[in-house]
Amino acid sequence: MATKAEKIVAGLGGLDNIVEVEGCVTRVRAEVEHRENVDDAALKAAGAHGVVVMGDAVQIVVGSDADRVAADIEDMM
Numbered sequence: 001m002a003t004k005a006e007k008i009v010a011g012l013g014g015l016d017n018i019v020e021v022e023g024c025v026t027r028v029r030a031e032v033e034h035r036e037n038v039d040d041a042a043l044k045a046a047g048a049h050g051v052v053v054m055g056d057a058v059q060i061v062v063g064s065d066a067d068r069v070a071a072d073i074e075d076m077m
Contacts, residue, residue: 006076011048021074023070026066027060
């Protein structure tokens with residue numbers, strides 16, 4: 001079974017689509033190469049409470065484990 005971080009990576013369009021990622025209190029913030037590869041529904045299915053997109057910046061609201069999830073994604077990169 002895929003981890004929350006792996007599911008979020010998939011929802012962001014894969015590791016090749018992620019330029020940068022960081023945790024911020026309750027959100028995982030990511031900069032992506034191609035916005036059209038981001039699947040909002042997959043991110044919500046991965047456990048996101050919400051998804052906010054501004055250009056190539058994506059904020060995934062995951063709750064208090066955002067820093068851990070972001071660190072797990074960074075480890076995969």
